[in-house]
Amino acid sequence: MGKLIGYARVSTRRQDADRQVTDLVAAGVRRDDLYTDHGVSGARASRPAFNTAVAALESGDTLVITTLDRLGRSTQNMLTFAEALRDKGVGLRVLNLGGGDVDTHTPMGSMVFTVMAALAQMELEIKRERVTDSVTKRRAAGKDLGGRRRTFTDSQIRNAVRLIDGGEPATQVARDLGMSRATLYRRIRELSIPAAG
Incomplete structure (x- = not known):
């Protein structure tokens, strides 16, 4: 059996990845095989620790993450990435996906991953739609949109x-x-x- 390679990510420097690290270690990932990105958005293409973790994967290994959004934001990107791992002979294990542990080494795990990735993207798009709708309504009502105050000459x-x-x-x-x-x-x-x- 191959190694478990863990990956954790937090989007801002103020956040810490302690909980993710604890969950990954509890799932059997050795601390030496755990990679963490701090202050890196899931939307960014360049994630140094993520790239190192992926480079460390060999056939028979499994990449372990706590939640699906640690991989990225787009369903297409997640599915393409999972397919690339499969082609390399590497599995993907998500510790908290749909209330359970999903491993793409199994046909059922692969199917659940595909469905959950699509749901994650749908949730993101609904959230984006709500924000856009809220901004439009506030702007139409002449209300403050927040953000940086305008400067006056x-x-x-x-x-x-x-x-x-x-x-x-x-x-x-x-x-x-x-x-x-x-x-x-x-x-x-x-x-x-x-x-x-």
């Missing part, structure tokens, strides 16, 4: 001062610019422009 701040000096309420001017009154006054101070209060 010195010229915009000087125009705001002219409006305030002309009698417009500072609170309304700030709201029209999409900032708080305190932020507006701070920007005015930064420009050393005297403003009416």
